Amino acid sequence: MKKISIIGSGTMGNGIAHCFAQEGFEVSLIDISKENLKNAEIKISKNLDRMIKKDILSPAQKKEILSRIYFYNKMERGVKNSDLVIEAATESKDIKLKIFKELDSLCKPQAILASNTSSISISEIALATNRPKKVIGMHFMNPVPIMKLVEVITGKNTSKETFEVIMNLSEKLKKVPVLVNDAPGFVANRILMPMLNEAILTLEQKVSGVNEIDTVMILGMSHPMGPLFLADFIGLDICLSILNVMHAGFKNEKYKPCKLLIDMVNNNELGIKSGQGFYDYSKGVKNKKIANRFL
């Protein structure tokens, strides 16, 4: 494995690109949005600066890492000769099926195609290609350069060889891969999302306020961050998509997204990435304030 391509340069894509480039791989980062590609370049550079400040990297290493990342607006050029493509585009089944169909026709036959999907069936994504043995889930956690876990999801047809290559590769990235079978939400989001949804419902029913709900879970349950801030951090659109996939997949009301979450997504209050969620990020993430509508 030498050349890795990543589809989607948003919250997850830029972090995945950062990690592979840091471990010496040549990386292509591909996005349909030129603006998002530019933002990804800035974000990777800032994250590397933070590592320099902490004495983890030298400025020369930063330069080397950045020199290994190439940015593309068109998939065709970006995936040429890639050994592995990791799709980290918007959490929508239609978008992902279309991307995998295209990847299958553009990539060399030996290439492995992975998805960073949080909830969508890997077996179903694999059927959009003519190489289901070489399709697998590689679910990184946010923020990718910091979080150690990768859920490795095998679809019905994923081969043992593909699985082993991806487990070894995850270890080379200094991550800890965990085998998970293909089920809506896999393990991480199946457990996490009902809790985030319940926290949002608790706010919707005015049981308590934003800061109070987050404080209860931080001080009462020793969570490192409150569920409402975590939802802003993940992206409320991503949370909604994951809950919708689990609600439809399990046909169980316990995964039904609450009204406040749906309303906020419709209002483009997506959390950190749109500048507004349960908190207001217009003055930056560190200076976040509780969004006025919840005061």
Ligand SMILES: NC(=O)c1ccc[n+]([C@@H]2O[C@H](COP(=O)([O-])OP(=O)(O)OC[C@H]3O[C@@H](n4cnc5c(N)ncnc54)[C@H](O)[C@@H]3O)[C@@H](O)[C@H]2O)c1
């Ligand atoms: N946000 C999280 O905490 C998190 C954690 C783990 C996994 N994921 C998963 O990772 C994936 C990406 O999530 P994100 O939070 O980075 O989303 P995001 O909204 O931050 O970024 C998605 C990017 O994909 C791009 N895109 C959309 N369609 C495309 C296409 N056809 N070709 C190329 N680029 C395209 C968009 O322009 C955007 O830049 C989703 O499947 C999500 O479920 C997210």
